[in-house]
């Protein structure tokens with residue numbers, strides 16, 4: 434067993450370790466890029482430092498990856514407006530064909546000698562607890578790891594990254610909600626290698642807390658109190674994994690990680706330990722479903738899928754996905770509240786965006802039961818009775834339309850009143866959809882226009898979302 438494990442890991446290690454030629458090329462390219470950036474920054478009226486960060490600075494990138502993260506540190510007392518303006522000015526000069534992206538503040542993404550470069554302005558602060566912007570921590574992370582990663586650990590970090598990629602949980606972006614490069618490096622470092630990391634993860638009982646620099650004591654005596662803007666106060670102890678940032682005691686490095694992705698890691702760690710195989714390192718790309726296959730899947734399940742489709746708001750993924758998640762959850766909760774049983778749901782996005790909800794119950798009767806207070810709660814019960822008695826089945830009622838009652842069932846008043854929506858489609862096509870707490874940009878996209886697909890009609894989504902539908906209808910852990 435251990436032999437098999439070692440053989441698979443050795444093969445993966447060979448595949449993901451950059452060879453000398455790749456290392457040398459990267460070294461030469463980052464050197465030229467750094468010089469060019471320093472030259473561009475020299476024209477500014479402020480002092481700057483240019484630092485290479487991320488996996489290319491620590492030799493933990495996966496062979497063939499061509500991402501370089503370069504940061505320009507500006508004086509901490511520079512106002513944000515100038516930081517942004519200077520940062521973009523340097524970006525335009527170094528990466529003339531690049532484009533501007535927005536995270537907490539704008540940065541530049543572009544090509545340099547065949548590498549994809551993120552050129553990010555940040556503040557040069559005294560230490561990571563004094564950050565003014567979330568990216569200000571990054572150079573401290575790099576310095577911390579550079580001092581601790583030797584070649585063996587770096588090799589194991591690459592294997593761990595390849596594993597996390599293979600099982601679909603790598604990346605701290607808000608769509609994936611997985612493991613960041615930095616988090617992976619800390620975990621491998623803490624546990625002392627890929628194998629001990631897997632062994633530990635297989636046995637985790639969340640919440641799991643790791644505190645590489647023993648900040649615990651410090652935290653208890655001096656709780657972190659910094660501005661919420663930069664997201665520092667994120668030590669929510671219901672996170673399944675808490676890894677105290679060695680450079681900033683107030684910060685959980687694993688804050689973006691979802692409970693599902695922790696569970697996934699645990700599942701696949703056990704799988705791999707029980708039966709080591711290379712395929713777990715290969716991201717799974719299912720064959721897209723065509724429209725017929727979607728119809729077959731729907732028929733086989735006997736459920737009623739409904740889909741709300743609209744033009745995807747023009748946002749970066751890190752802004753779009755939290756809004757899609759919030760909207761999907763909101764619509765699912767509201768459908769549930771209105772008596773439609775949501776079996777499972779998902780969101781898809783490309784040019785169009787989709788809130789996809791699979792319903793076990795999509796139609797409900799004209800009446801719904803509404804329980805009032807127990808009769809013995811005199812005042813309250815009388816209020817309920819009088820309210821509904823006025824609207825209810827009086828002597829002149831035909832008995833052909835709700836409401837029915839109030840009547841007494843067990844010890845309570847009950848009324849059977851008209852249901853506002855008897856089909857999920859009617860609800861989704863109504864103004865009531867907008868009472869759901871949707872993401873702001875999703876709400877305005879829906880206000881512009883949206884379509885509702887019900888049952889078989891969701892097969893029309895196959896043209897754009899065949900792969901996502903394949904994942905939906907053949908779920909993997």
Ligand SMILES: Nc1ccn([C@@H]2O[C@H](COP(=O)(O)OP(=O)(O)OP(=O)(O)O)[C@@H](O)[C@H]2O)c(=O)n1
Pocket residue numbers: 486487488489493494495498500502536540551553567568571574613614615
């Ligand atoms: N636009 C960017 C790009 C990177 N970073 C920071 O720069 C570091 C490197 O980011 P990333 O490339 O995502 O991770 P790596 O550690 O380099 O891992 P890899 O590229 O191998 O996935 C991280 O601390 C990240 O927070 C950032 O703040 N803003």
Ligand SMILES: [Mg+2]
Pocket residue numbers: 487488489500501502
């Ligand atoms: Mg990187």
